[in-house]
Amino acid sequence: MRDRLFIIIAGSVVGLLAVILVLQGNPANMGFCIACFIRDIAGGLGLHRAGVVQYLRPEIIGLVLGAFVTALYVREFKATGGSSPVLRFALGMLMMAGALIFLGCPLRMVLRMAGGDWNAFVALPGYVLGVWLGTLFLRRGFTLGRSQEQAPVNGYAGPSIAVVLLILLLAAPAFIFFSEEGPGSMFAPLTLTLGAGLIVGILAQRTRLCTMGAIRDLILFKDYHLFLGFAAIFVVALIGNLFTGQFIPGFAEQPVAHLDGVWNFSGMTVVGLAAVLAGGCPMRQLILTGEGQSDALITVLGMGGGAAFMHNFGLAGSPAGVAPAGQWIVIISLVILFIIGAANIKMPAKNKSKERAKAS
Amino acid sequence: MSELVDCRGLSCPEPVLLARQAIQREADDTLTVIVSNAVARDNVTRTARAMGRQVKVEEEGEDFKLQISK
Numbered sequence: 001m002r003d004r005l006f007i008i009i010a011g012s013v014v015g016l017l018a019v020i021l022v023l024q025g026n027p028a029n030m031g032f033c034i035a036c037f038i039r040d041i042a043g044g045l046g047l048h049r050a051g052v053v054q055y056l057r058p059e060i061i062g063l064v065l066g067a068f069v070t071a072l073y074v075r076e077f078k079a080t081g082g083s084s085p086v087l088r089f090a091l092g093m094l095m096m097a098g099a100l101i102f103l104g105c106p107l108r109m110v111l112r113m114a115g116g117d118w119n120a121f122v123a124l125p126g127y128v129l130g131v132w133l134g135t136l137f138l139r140r141g142f143t144l145g146r147s148q149e150q151a152p153v154n155g156y157a158g159p160s161i162a163v164v165l166l167i168l169l170l171a172a173p174a175f176i177f178f179s180e181e182g183p184g185s186m187f188a189p190l191t192l193t194l195g196a197g198l199i200v201g202i203l204a205q206r207t208r209l210c211t212m213g214a215i216r217d218l219i220l221f222k223d224y225h226l227f228l229g230f231a232a233i234f235v236v237a238l239i240g241n242l243f244t245g246q247f248i249p250g251f252a253e254q255p256v257a258h259l260d261g262v263w264n265f266s267g268m269t270v271v272g273l274a275a276v277l278a279g280g281c282p283m284r285q286l287i288l289t290g291e292g293q294s295d296a297l298i299t300v301l302g303m304g305g306g307a308a309f310m311h312n313f314g315l316a317g318s319p320a321g322v323a324p325a326g327q328w329i330v331i332i333s334l335v336i337l338f339i340i341g342a343a344n345i346k347m348p349a350k351n352k353s354k355e356r357a358k359a360s
Numbered sequence: 361m362s363e364l365v366d367c368r369g370l371s372c373p374e375p376v377l378l379a380r381q382a383i384q385r386e387a388d389d390t391l392t393v394i395v396s397n398a399v400a401r402d403n404v405t406r407t408a409r410a411m412g413r414q415v416k417v418e419e420e421g422e423d424f425k426l427q428i429s430k
Contacts, residue, residue: 003406074398076397078396078397078422080369080396080397083369083371138373138374138377139377143370143374145369146368146369146370147369147370147371148369149396149422208399208402213372213373216373217373220373220377221373221376221380221407223406223407223410225406279371279372295371
């Protein structure tokens with residue numbers, strides 16, 4: 001009961017902070033968007049040159065550092081990794097590809113729904129479909145293999161990168177890009193964005209909040225624990241938007257969104273399936289990075305690489321829609337995801353462990 | 361002879377899936393699940409309790425040993 005209350009509180013805080021961040025300067029319906037913000041960071045570092053989406057988003061830095069400090073405090077920080085790193089990098093890329101077709105990670109999908117963007121309601125069933133497809137692989141024994149304990153420096157890499165990004169943001173050297181127009185130029189004050197990231201990082205580390213796990217556990221186990229957090233984000237953001245006049249229902253002219261229903265739906269199918277195979281939504285990957293999991297860090301780096309790829313080759317969606325090349329990316333992504341899923345189905349470990357038990 | 365399910369290095373939901381299968385298989389027997397992270401410890405514990413089992417958690421070095429019984 002206490003756990004359930006805690007995850008509802010965590011989801012509520014995420015929803016509330018998202019509304020406040022938009023009121024204070026973040027792009028509309030983008031209080032939090034992990035995919036967009038990682039894309040903005042990739043742009044800020046000059047990995048892509050889409051001038052309207054370049055900014056070292058402090059929310060991301062805060063999420064990693066909040067989870068890191070909390071994990072240290074509760075003694076859950078542990079440097080692990082080595083479980084199919086190349087495939088995890090690819091899954092990060094594909095997760096980003098799908099998100100940049102839809103224009104948002106699952107968290108922003110929920111926030112867009114709460115802001116009255118009906119296009120996000122079209123994307124939601126696509127996301128659920130993707131997660132469901134992922135559970136089919138899990139039920140058949142999909143696994144990326146076991147992670148190993150690693151030297152602590154592997155675990156500190158993620159939080160260290162976050163600190164370096166914060167220094168670069170504060171020092172603002174000439175080689176860091178800052179958008180002068182577009183979504184990248186819209187941001188709430190640093191103390192607020194960094195603080196919001198830290199708070200959510202702490203709460204998400206403790207509650208294991210995950211927008212993919214929410215749907216996955218419902219489908220796999222009829223366990224609605226994580227879903228409570230997911231629902232709380234929506235309900236609180238919706239109420240907040242209604243109270244602050246930010247609830248503007250409709251399909252057309254939604255902020256940082258397009259009307260292309262097929263690609264909104266299928267883009268999120270890619271995200272859902274990739275997230276199941278990678279073991280967590282984009283936000284959860286940041287939290288796990290803070291806990292010392294280099295497998296999650298490599299997924300996050302894959303997301304950064306995916307963002308650069310999508311923007312450098314003009315594949316990302318835009319308010320004008322999804323270009324034909326971007327549409328091909330969705331199809332190619334789904335094919336690659338099915339290959340990764342099918343190629344990693346292994347016999348359950350039960351037989352092996354039984355043998356081991358008998359031997360011992 | 362109680363079954364041992366080694367879930368070290370696996371991340372959720374895999375430990376939960378394996379533990380559930382084992383609980384269903386060994387309906388009357390006790391079962392030991394070893395996990396290597398706190399998330400798996402919490403999730404397997406919650407699942408086993410939801411299936412009407414008792415769970416005893418022991419720390420074993422860097423890992424957690426979960427004794428699951430009726």
